[in-house]
């Protein structure tokens with residue numbers, strides 16, 4: 001793969017990894033999360049094509065901003081759909097002493113290209129959509145089996161990870177499911193942080209722009225109490 005399909009960049013990201021991040025949004029996603037706030041990133045056939053040199057030049061242009069304790073974060077979409085390119089890109093970034101973070105749902109097989117990406121990844125921000133396979137399929141259209149195997153692999157390889165869990169009332173907030181997730185994560189020694197994120201409707205307009213019906217029309221954002229309770233269960237406090 002000699003080029004990557006990129007949707008956009010964010011030059012001063014502050015939430016997708018440590019420090020200031022240069023965030024790169026890779027085009028294309030194979031999941032169909034009902035709450036997706038990046039509905040415009042699903043289509044793998046569009047996006048601006050960048051060669052390795054062009055993308056590295058974008059990064060280098062912004063290096064002064066993120067150089068002190070920050071780095072780059074690739075997100076999407078699902079960046080691992082372009083794993084061959086990404087592996088070489090991360091290898092190049094690390095050779096330039098740039099911290100690499102990968103924001104992913106991990107919902108891909110652990111192919112050689114994916115393992116090559118992880119070999120050059122300093123931090124994975126892993127979105128676990130659901131611990132229950134059937135409920136996960138209802139929420140995202142896909143099985144969670146690859147994601148759970150992916151988390152296990154990161155732990156085995158001692159690759160640092162932040163867990164991200166989106167609380168969607170009626171879908172992901174049952175205490176039983178959250179306890180099951182806490183049990184799954186408990187033996188893992190590579191988890192640096194668990195982020196519990198409230199569902200929001202901010203991407204709704206993108207569904208409408210794409211001519212699609214928004215899937216969670218009547219779902220409200222979770223309460224602060226609900227978020228706190230889920231945090232406590234996941235952090236085992």
Ligand code: SF4
Nearest residue numbers: 029031032033036077
């Ligand atoms: S994985 Fe992310 S980009 Fe893909 S559908 Fe889900 S929320 Fe949207």
